[in-house]
Structure formats: C-alpha cells, structure tokens
Amino acid sequence: MPYRTQRAGSAPQLPDIGHLAGVAVAELELGAPDGTGAEIAPAPGGPPFKDGPHEGEEQRVFALVRLRGRPVGTVVGRIRAGDDPASVLAGQAVDEIDLPEPLPASRRADAPRATVVVATRERPEQLARALDSLLAQDHPDFEIVVVDNAPATTATRDLVAARYAHRGVRHVLEPVPGLAAAHNRGIAAADADVLAFTDDDVIADPHWLTALTLPFAADPRLGCVTGLILPARLNTPAQTLLESHGGFAKGFAGRRYDPAHPPAEEPLFPFTAGRFGSGANMAFRAGPLRAVGGFDPATGTGTPARGGDDLYAFVRILAGGHPLLYTPDAIVWHHHRERWEDLCGQAYGYGAGLTACLTALLVRKPALLPALLARLPRGLAHARTMTASRATDAAGRRGVPGEHGTYTYPWPRHLSRLERRGLLYGPVGYVRARLSVRGEPRPWEGR
Incomplete structure (x- = not known):
C-alpha cells in the first residue's frame, strides 16, 4: 500500500x-x-x-x-x-502442480489504450522502482499518472520532474488525504477508456498491463479486471507469515464473476469482495467506474476508515451489472511489510476496511440494503470463521509458504483479535472519514 x-x-x-x-x-x-x-x-x-x-x-x-x-x-x-x-x-x-495446456498466444496489439494510476505519499525511492517497471511494459499504448497525495514535501514532484516527465509520466496533486481520494484524482486526470491502478510498493511484470487490459477488448460488458499479487521478498518473519496465509494472491485459475449468473458456491455474492482481488492490481472500464462515482473518498488507507476502497469499487461495479474477471496472467510483485508492528496494523486494517466498505455501500447505495441484510448473518459468521481459522493449524505444521491458503504456520491469535477489533471499528472509522469529506464533489464532476 x-x-x-x-x-x-x-x-x-x-x-x-x-x-x-x-x-x-x-x-x-x-x-x-x-x-x-x-x-x-x-x-x-x-x-x-x-x-x-x-x-x-x-x-x-x-x-x-x-x-x-x-x-x-x-x-x-x-x-x-x-x-x-x-x-x-x-x-x-x-x-x-497440475500443469495446464498451453494457451494460444494473445495479440498484444488488441490491448486497449490504458491509463495507469499510481497513488503515492512521500516514498520516492519505492515510487522510482515502481515507475521503472511500469515504463518497461510491453503494452502498445498507455500513459502513467502519478497522484501525489497530501504531500508534506516536494520529493515526489521533484522525482517525476527530474527522471520521468520527459518519458511521459504526469504528476498531479491531490490535497485530500486518502487512497480513494487519490484514485479519484487519477480518474479525473486519465484520458483512456481503461484505467489501471497499482501501488508504489510493487514491481510490475513486463506483461502486466497487457494481460490486465486485453480482457476488456474481448468482452464489452466487462467492468473490472484484477490480477495476481506475489511477494517480492520474504526476508523477515512478518513477510513470510503473511504469505504463508495467502498474502494477496487469489490463485492461478482465472475466474469470471457475472452478476447475471451469481456463482452458486458464493452465497454472499457480491459482498465477498475480498475474493475478487486487491487494489494493488486492478483495472476498470472508465465509463462504469465514473458512473458509480468512482471510489468512496471516506474509505481507504490514509483515512480513519483504514481501508475498503477497492472492495467498495468491486461491489459497486458488480451491482451495476458489469462482470469482474480475475486473471493470474497479470502479475505484480509486492513488497510486504517487514515489521511485526506493521503486520499488526495491517491485520487491524483488514477488519476495519471490510466493515467500512459495507457501511459505505449502505450509505452510497441504499438499494443494496435488502440484499445485504439477507446475507449479513452468514457474512458475519464467515468473517468470524475466516479470522478464527488462521489461529490454528490442524496439521500442526511449521514451514514456509507453499500453496496459497494452506496455512503452513498458525496465524497468531493476537492478529486474529486485531482483525475482529477492526471489524467493530470499521463503521465508526467510515463515519469519521465521511464527515471530513462531506460535500466534496468528485474531481471529474462538472468537467
């Protein structure tokens, strides 16, 4: 993040x-x-x-x-x-590994023009690493917009001006703190029909943007595509512990979620937003994203809500009738948090972001209330099971990351408790964040 x-x-x-x-x-x-x-x-x-x-x-x-x-x-x-x-x-x-049959080669030239939005705040070294990887993409037609969010110094602006402006990278300022507000500024600055979002702490595979945007050319109904997130380093116990519980990865099988044909094995659909992907690796068709109001600026890292901005957007796109596709072919390498203290904050933010997202959906889209209430009991039970299951390992194994989600080391009970505390805090955090941004229009409104 x-x-x-x-x-x-x-x-x-x-x-x-x-x-x-x-x-x-x-x-x-x-x-x-x-x-x-x-x-x-x-x-x-x-x-x-x-x-x-x-x-x-x-x-x-x-x-x-x-x-x-x-x-x-x-x-x-x-x-x-x-x-x-x-x-x-x-x-x-x-x-x-059950190796699949090779796929036919995709036509890179068919990838639609894209804008890549990178939100950042006071991390020029990490940003430079990310931008170098983005400029090495094999995509035929794209631009990069760096959103400098509530900066305390000119470090980001100076970096872009000195090393990247001559290569077409644009710098824009968003004074309102928060990841969602920064992403909305990127939406306003973009000139492409497909908007891709990633973070300043990733390195993108050279084929990332092509793989992430090609599905939009093949499916005119598609509203969102997410991709695979893998660890760039596993140097510390905190990094390895997170990855042993799946990290941010969603597996190696592509998956299409269509609101016209809800998956039978997903009774909470579309409110199981965490299954769809993560904000470090996602792309949207610009029209539908703008139509739902973009990201809720009262959600996301950098606000009292602590997270949930990407989950909110996924559900709004699906609720608007647009399918969402997950593809493992679009890869970014993420630098996980190195310290135990940071992992504790991340666990708390997971819980807070989930319930902040649900609160945002009720506030912004009250018509979703009946569907959400019908699913809420099972949703709370699911959330409790999800956090509790991390606390134990039935096999008693100790190891390192293997197949994602196999829990090769018990998730510390302290982190499970923090997730649950976050679940309780999320609605409060959202209300606090919303009060601070009340009445502010989306940056593209009135253009």
Missing part, C-alpha cells in the same frame, strides 16, 4: 517464527511440461541468489512457476550444497 499503517494498540512481541525468515524469491521457467530446459532467476526487485548454500546448509526458495511464460503455480523448495536449483525446483513443480 502507498501509505504507512499506524499501529493498532500495543502489540506483543513477534511470535517465535524466526525460522520463517530468509526465504529467497525466484521465477522458474519450466521450458517444457516435463521440466527439461528449466531456468531460474531472482524475482524482479528481489535480492540476487547467493552463490549457494555451504556444505551442510540449505537455502529455501519460494518460486513462481511458469510454463512457456504463463504462471501456473508456486513451489517452495530446499536447495542444498551442490544442487542445481532449477532442476530441483522443476522436478518439484512437475510433481506438485
């Missing part, structure tokens, strides 16, 4: 999970379905591999597995002295 999360109360010391630190992150290209010709490289933005573990030691590696460029899964392997990392991990991938 492009804003630092405040601490949520006094946190205990980091649990005894030091053994989870120091996992290398890599990309593994299988070359062929049997793993012959496999090649391995460090993840973009991640530290280079060591020369190799010393005799008697081992190195753990978390690898994104690709088959002819297409992401198909992740593996976690242990590399010992003398091992060839590519061969070891390729053999593991062939055994563990």
Whole structure:
C-alpha cells in the first residue's frame, strides 16, 4: 500500500517464527511440461541468489512457476550444497502442480489504450522502482499518472520532474488525504477508456498491463479486471507469515464473476469482495467506474476508515451489472511489510476496511440494503470463521509458504483479535472519514 499503517494498540512481541525468515524469491521457467530446459532467476526487485548454500546448509526458495511464460503455480523448495536449483525446483513443480495446456498466444496489439494510476505519499525511492517497471511494459499504448497525495514535501514532484516527465509520466496533486481520494484524482486526470491502478510498493511484470487490459477488448460488458499479487521478498518473519496465509494472491485459475449468473458456491455474492482481488492490481472500464462515482473518498488507507476502497469499487461495479474477471496472467510483485508492528496494523486494517466498505455501500447505495441484510448473518459468521481459522493449524505444521491458503504456520491469535477489533471499528472509522469529506464533489464532476 502507498501509505504507512499506524499501529493498532500495543502489540506483543513477534511470535517465535524466526525460522520463517530468509526465504529467497525466484521465477522458474519450466521450458517444457516435463521440466527439461528449466531456468531460474531472482524475482524482479528481489535480492540476487547467493552463490549457494555451504556444505551442510540449505537455502529455501519460494518460486513462481511458469510454463512457456504463463504462471501456473508456486513451489517452495530446499536447495542444498551442490544442487542445481532449477532442476530441483522443476522436478518439484512437475510433481506438485497440475500443469495446464498451453494457451494460444494473445495479440498484444488488441490491448486497449490504458491509463495507469499510481497513488503515492512521500516514498520516492519505492515510487522510482515502481515507475521503472511500469515504463518497461510491453503494452502498445498507455500513459502513467502519478497522484501525489497530501504531500508534506516536494520529493515526489521533484522525482517525476527530474527522471520521468520527459518519458511521459504526469504528476498531479491531490490535497485530500486518502487512497480513494487519490484514485479519484487519477480518474479525473486519465484520458483512456481503461484505467489501471497499482501501488508504489510493487514491481510490475513486463506483461502486466497487457494481460490486465486485453480482457476488456474481448468482452464489452466487462467492468473490472484484477490480477495476481506475489511477494517480492520474504526476508523477515512478518513477510513470510503473511504469505504463508495467502498474502494477496487469489490463485492461478482465472475466474469470471457475472452478476447475471451469481456463482452458486458464493452465497454472499457480491459482498465477498475480498475474493475478487486487491487494489494493488486492478483495472476498470472508465465509463462504469465514473458512473458509480468512482471510489468512496471516506474509505481507504490514509483515512480513519483504514481501508475498503477497492472492495467498495468491486461491489459497486458488480451491482451495476458489469462482470469482474480475475486473471493470474497479470502479475505484480509486492513488497510486504517487514515489521511485526506493521503486520499488526495491517491485520487491524483488514477488519476495519471490510466493515467500512459495507457501511459505505449502505450509505452510497441504499438499494443494496435488502440484499445485504439477507446475507449479513452468514457474512458475519464467515468473517468470524475466516479470522478464527488462521489461529490454528490442524496439521500442526511449521514451514514456509507453499500453496496459497494452506496455512503452513498458525496465524497468531493476537492478529486474529486485531482483525475482529477492526471489524467493530470499521463503521465508526467510515463515519469519521465521511464527515471530513462531506460535500466534496468528485474531481471529474462538472468537467
């Protein structure tokens, strides 16, 4: 996220999970379905591999597995002295991953023109890293808008002017603090029919924007597309703990959510917004997004609501009759929070953002109230189960991230309690944030 999360109360010391630190992150290209010709490289933005573990030691590696460029899964392997990392991990991938048939090559030229919006606040070093990756995209026609949100210095403006303005990157100012307000300023500044959003703490795969926007050309009803978010580094226990519980990833199978055909296995649809994707990797068709009012400025990181801006937009798009598509082919590498204190704030923000989003939906779209009330009992039960399940691991395993969502290490009870406290706080935070932005029009209104 492009804003630092405040601490949520006094946190205990980091649990005894030091053994989870120091996992290398890599990309593994299988070359062929049997793993012959496999090649391995460090993840973009991640530290280079060591020369190799010393005799008697081992190195753990978390690898994104690709088959002819297409992401198909992740593996976690242990590399010992003398091992060839590519061969070891390729053999593991062939055994563990149900490899799909290769897809036909997509036509990059069909990707619609796009505007990429990056909201940021006082993090020029991270922003530069993100912009370098965005300028390396293989998309045929796009622009980049940097939204400088409530800045305290001129660092962001100076960076864009000195290093990126001559390459077409635009800098715009949004004085109202909050991620949603910054995104709305980006909507106002955009000139494309497809608007992509990412954060200043990611590195985008070179094919990211093409994969994220091509579906809009194939489906004129489509309102939103989200993509895969993977860890750029797993250097600290806090980073590895988060990723072992799924991180921000939504898996390696594409999924289309159509309000005209609600998924039978999703009884809470469309209020299960967290399943659809995350704000660090999302794109919208500009017309429908503007039609629903964009993002609610009383939600999002940087406001008392603490989050929920992306969830709110997903539900509003779906409630407006537009399908949402998740594609794992659109990849960004996210720099997870490194400190235990930051992870505590993040856990609290998860809960607060969810209920702040639900409150925003009721305030902005009262017609959704009957549907929400009908689903609310099961929704609260689901939320409680979701946070409680992280606190235990039935298998009693200790490890590192494997298949996303397998809970390879118990989620500390303190973090579960913080999530629940956040759930209670969310509506209060939303009301506080809304009072501070009441009456302010969307930036594009009246243009």
